[in-house]
Amino acid sequence: MEEVFKKLKEKHIRLTPQRLAVYEALARENKHLTVEEIYGKIKKRFPAVSLATVYSILELYRKKGIAAEIRITFNRSCFEARTDSHHHFFCRECKKIYDVELRPCPALQAAQVDGHSIEELHGYFYGICRECR
Amino acid sequence: MEEVFKKLKEKHIRLTPQRLAVYEALARENKHLTVEEIYGKIKKRFPAVSLATVYSILELYRKKGIAAEIRITFNRSCFEARTDSHHHFFCRECKKIYDVELRPCPALQAAQVDGHSIEELHGYFYGICRECR
DNA sequence: AAAATAAACAATAATGATTATTATCTAAAA
DNA sequence: TTTTAGATAATAATCATTATTGTTTATTTT
Known part of the structure; x- marks a missing residue:
C-alpha cells in the first residue's frame, strides 16, 4: 500500500x-x-x-x-492489484476467475521464445472449477 | 482439408x-x-x-x-485454422502474431490445476519480435 | 495570498466490434 | 411439386471503450 x-x-x-x-x-x-x-x-x-x-x-x-x-x-x-506475474483460470460454469500459480512455469522465467523478447505473458485456463464439478 | x-x-x-x-x-x-x-x-x-x-x-x-x-x-x-493447442506471441512493434511451440509446457499437458479441470489454455506472450529488434 | 497554469474530473458524445433481427433465398425432405 | 428448415444479406441494436469539452481543483509563479 x-x-x-x-x-x-x-x-x-x-x-x-x-x-x-x-x-x-x-x-x-x-x-x-x-x-x-x-x-x-x-x-x-x-x-x-x-x-x-x-x-x-x-x-x-x-x-x-x-x-x-x-x-x-x-x-x-x-x-x-496484484502485479507479480501469474496465470488465471476461468470457470465456464460459475464464471469465477481464480489465480493460478504455475510452480515451474518455464515460460514465466524465460526472457525469450523463438528469438522474440518477452515482456509479458498471460496464461488463461478455461474449464470447470473444483467447486462446480 | x-x-x-x-x-x-x-x-x-x-x-x-x-x-x-x-x-x-x-x-x-x-x-x-x-x-x-x-x-x-x-x-x-x-x-x-x-x-x-x-x-x-x-x-x-x-x-x-x-x-x-x-x-x-x-x-x-x-x-x-490450426486447432492443435499452442501459444502465441504478439509483437508490440509490428503488431504481428506468431505461433509459439513451447516444447515442454507442463500446462499444456496437465488435466487440471489447483483441482480445476482444464479444457483449454491460451498462452499469450507480448514483447518485441526477433525481426523488430 | 492572488494570479496563472496545469492537471483531474464529469458529462456526454462518438467509435467500433459484435450480436440480434428480419426478410429473402436456397436446398433438402416429403 | 410442395413443404420445411436452414443459410444468407441487410440492417438495426447493443455495449464496452475512447474521445471531447467545459468545469473544477490543485499546484506553481509572481
Missing part, C-alpha cells in the same frame, strides 16, 4: 480521492474486478464519479505497473 | 460456398486473421457476402472445433 503511493509520488502523480478509491476497491478484495464493478463500489462513497474516470485511472495504474489488466473473458476487461 | 469436410458432414452441417470460402481463407495462409480481414478476402470472390455471415460461420467453426479464436489483441478477435 505504502509503496504504491511512493511509486505514484516518484512519478509526480497526484493521489486524488477518486484514485485512492479505485486502488482501495482493487486492493481490499485482491480479486479480479470488471471496470463496471469497480465503478459500482466507488459510487457508494463518490456518487459523482464518472465511469470514464474509472477507465482513465485504471489505464494510468496499468501503465505505471500498479494494476494489471486481464482479458480472460473475451467481452470485457478485468483489473487486479 | 478433407477431414474438415467429413467433420462437417458428420454433424449434418451444409458446406455452402460462403463457408468453404471462409475455411479456405483461413487454411490457405495458416495465419491469424481478424474477422474483417477474412471478410475482405472473401469479398473479392463473393461481393454479396455479409460481415454478419462471416461472424456466424466463424462461430460455427469454433463450436465444432474446426477453427480457433484467439484474443491476443485486446480489441478484436482473430481466428486460425
Whole structure:
C-alpha cells in the first residue's frame, strides 16, 4: 500500500480521492474486478464519479505497473492489484476467475521464445472449477 | 482439408460456398486473421457476402472445433485454422502474431490445476519480435 | 495570498466490434 | 411439386471503450 503511493509520488502523480478509491476497491478484495464493478463500489462513497474516470485511472495504474489488466473473458476487461506475474483460470460454469500459480512455469522465467523478447505473458485456463464439478 | 469436410458432414452441417470460402481463407495462409480481414478476402470472390455471415460461420467453426479464436489483441478477435493447442506471441512493434511451440509446457499437458479441470489454455506472450529488434 | 497554469474530473458524445433481427433465398425432405 | 428448415444479406441494436469539452481543483509563479 505504502509503496504504491511512493511509486505514484516518484512519478509526480497526484493521489486524488477518486484514485485512492479505485486502488482501495482493487486492493481490499485482491480479486479480479470488471471496470463496471469497480465503478459500482466507488459510487457508494463518490456518487459523482464518472465511469470514464474509472477507465482513465485504471489505464494510468496499468501503465505505471500498479494494476494489471486481464482479458480472460473475451467481452470485457478485468483489473487486479496484484502485479507479480501469474496465470488465471476461468470457470465456464460459475464464471469465477481464480489465480493460478504455475510452480515451474518455464515460460514465466524465460526472457525469450523463438528469438522474440518477452515482456509479458498471460496464461488463461478455461474449464470447470473444483467447486462446480 | 478433407477431414474438415467429413467433420462437417458428420454433424449434418451444409458446406455452402460462403463457408468453404471462409475455411479456405483461413487454411490457405495458416495465419491469424481478424474477422474483417477474412471478410475482405472473401469479398473479392463473393461481393454479396455479409460481415454478419462471416461472424456466424466463424462461430460455427469454433463450436465444432474446426477453427480457433484467439484474443491476443485486446480489441478484436482473430481466428486460425490450426486447432492443435499452442501459444502465441504478439509483437508490440509490428503488431504481428506468431505461433509459439513451447516444447515442454507442463500446462499444456496437465488435466487440471489447483483441482480445476482444464479444457483449454491460451498462452499469450507480448514483447518485441526477433525481426523488430 | 492572488494570479496563472496545469492537471483531474464529469458529462456526454462518438467509435467500433459484435450480436440480434428480419426478410429473402436456397436446398433438402416429403 | 410442395413443404420445411436452414443459410444468407441487410440492417438495426447493443455495449464496452475512447474521445471531447467545459468545469473544477490543485499546484506553481509572481
